Amino acid sequence: MYVSNCSTSLRAQTNKTRAVYSLIIINKAGGLVYQREFHSGLHKLSTNDYLVLAGTFHGVHAITRSITPRLPLASTTTNPTTASHSTTASLSLTSPSGTTTPTASTPTASNNPNNPAANTPSSSAYSYPIPSVPASGLEFLETDKFRLTCFQTQTGTKFLLFTDPFMANIDVVMKKIYELYADFVMKNPFYQLEMPVRCEAFDRHLGSWLRGRI
Amino acid sequence: MSSTTKTARIGEELWKTRVDKVNAELVTLTYGTIVAQLCHDYDGDYTEVNKQLDKMGYNIGLRLIEDFLARSNVGRCANFRETADMVAKVGFKMFLNISPTVTNWTSDNNQFSLIFEENPLADFVELPDDGRAQDELWFSNILCGVLRGALEMVQMQIDAHFVSDVLRGDDTTEMRVSLVRYIEDEMPPDEE
C-alpha cells in the first residue's frame, strides 16, 4: 500500500534521466533512521508515512525471508543443490496506474549477480553455510515507473534506494552509499548507533557524489 | 592455493587499493595518549583500565564492522575457522597493516590464538616501571573489544583476551579468541 503511495508521488517525476530518486535507511529493528530525496520535484510523504513505509518494508522483508525454502543441512555433501543458496526473494507489484501487469521477474533479476549476499565465494559451495545465516529476503520491488532496491548489510541495516527502473549499476551506487555511511556516520562520535542519522558531512558527501555521477 | 593464502591476498589487495592511509606514528601516539589518559583517570587501577579499553574497543568494533564490510565486500564466513582467517588476514591487515598468525586451535574448532609479530599500537611503548603494570595492564586490550564488537554485529558472540604480551616481558604477544555461540537471527514472528 505504502509502496504504491510512494510511487504515485514518483510519477510526478517525468524526467527520463536514469536517476536516483531517494534513499531510505532502516535500522536493525525496522526503524526509519534516514530519508532523503535527491530530486526537488518529488512529492513528499509525511514523516509518519515514511515511518510506516520503513516498518512495513521491514516486516515484508522478514516474511519473505521466513518463507524461503530451507533445505536439510545434512544433505550438503550428498545432495549439492547449488540452486538452494539462492535465497533471493523477488516480488513484483502492479503498476500504480492499476493495470495488472505483473512484471515477471527476469532471470537476471532473481539471479542478480550484484546481490552481495549471493555473490560470496564461499556460499556457493554450501546450501546453508551456518545455521545463523539468514535468507536474504526481499531485494527489489519494481513498477513501470520506479524500482526499489534493498540492500541489507550483514549487520542488518537496510538501504532502500528508489531509482528509475532502467537505471543500470545500482549496485555501484549502493556500494558507494554504504562506504559513505561507514565513513561519515559510523566514524562520527556524535552519532549514536540505531538512532536517526543527522550527520551534515554524510548529507554533503552523499549529495555531491550523486550529483557528480550524472 | 590454500584458502588462508587466498584470504591473505584479499587483505593485501585491499590494503593496497582500498585503504586510505595516515602516518602510522599519529595513530600509535594517539592510542598511547588514550591509554595514558585512562591510567590517569583511573588512578593507576590497571584492572579498570583493561576493562575500559575493552569497552572502548567494543564500541569501535560495533562501528568498524561496517567499514570492514563496505570496503572489503567479503561475504559471510562458512565456519569459525574461516572467520579466524578473515579477522587475521583481512581485518587486521586493513586496519593495522599486520597479519597475526592464527594458531593453537582447539579440536572443536571453537578457540584459536592470534600471535602478533608486530603491533603498531605498542610501537615506542614501554610500560611504567611501577612493579604492577607489567603484571596487570594489557596495553593493547582495545583490540579484544574491537573483535568482540565487530563479530557480535555479524552474529557471533565471542570472548577475546590477551594471554601474553612482549611489553610484559613475554616472548610473544598472544590473544585467545573463543566462540561462545552464534547469535540466532531474530526468528520470524510465527504466532503471537
Place this chain on the structure above:
Amino acid sequence: MAHPRHGSMLSFGGGPNDTATAEKPPFQNAPVPTASQSSPGLRVPSNRKTIYDRHLNRSRNAELSRASFAFLFSEMVTYAQRRVTGIQDLERRLNEQGYPLGLRLLDLLFYRTIAGSSSSSSSASALSTSSSTTSSPPNRPLRILPLLHLIHGPLWRLLFNRPADALEHSVSPDTPNEYMITDNDPMVNTYISVPREMSMLNCAAFVAGIIEGVCDGCGFEAKVSAHNQPSEMWPGRTVFLLRFGESVMEREKVLEKAGVK
C-alpha cells in the same frame, strides 16, 4: 592550569634527545632509561628485544589506516564527552590529550631534522651528531617565527603529510602575541559532524593541544585553541589561534635587539 600537564603520558621510548625536555614520566619510580640500558625493573623478552633495539626511524614512513585513526579519535571524543560539563570543558580535555603528543613529536622532529641534515643515514652518525654539543647549529627555534614555521611545515607534514594552509600574525596592535595557523580541512575532523546545538565545538582542539605541546616543549609558553572559520569552499576550515605568554614576548624583544634570528 591546575592539572599536571606533563604527567599524563606513559613513558614512551625516545631517541637520544629523549631526556632533553626534562619532562617527568608520569608514574613515580619510572626512570627514563637511556638507549644503552633498559631499566632494571622491567622484564624483557628472552631475545632481549626492546623498543631501544629498534631504530627510531623505522616507523618514519610507515602508514596505518586512516579509519583506525578515525575510530580511535572518535572514541577519544566520546570518552571525553562522558566526563565534561560543556563544550569548553570538552575542548580543554581534547587539548590535554593532544599536549603530550606535541612534546613527543618535538623530540622526534628534532631528531629527524638532525639525522636528515647529517650526511650519513646510519643511526650511529645520527646519534653522534645529536649527542655532541659542538657539531651542527641548534635547529631548535629561538624566535617565534622559526617556531611557527616548524609547526606550519615539518610538524604538519609529519602528522598530516602536507603543510598547513596559512600562517598569519594578528594585525591588531593590542594583540601582537597572537598568531594564526589555518588548516582548510583538518584531517581529524574529516568524518565528524558536530550537532547543531554544539556548533561552537571544534574537535581539532586535539591538534591545538599538540601545537601547545610543541610550543611549551620549545620553551615558548602558549595557549592554543581551535576555531571554526568555514568558507563556502572549505566548510571545515579551522584556525588555530596561538597566544604566546608575556615572558615569551619580552624575550622576543631582547633577542631581536641582540640580532638573534
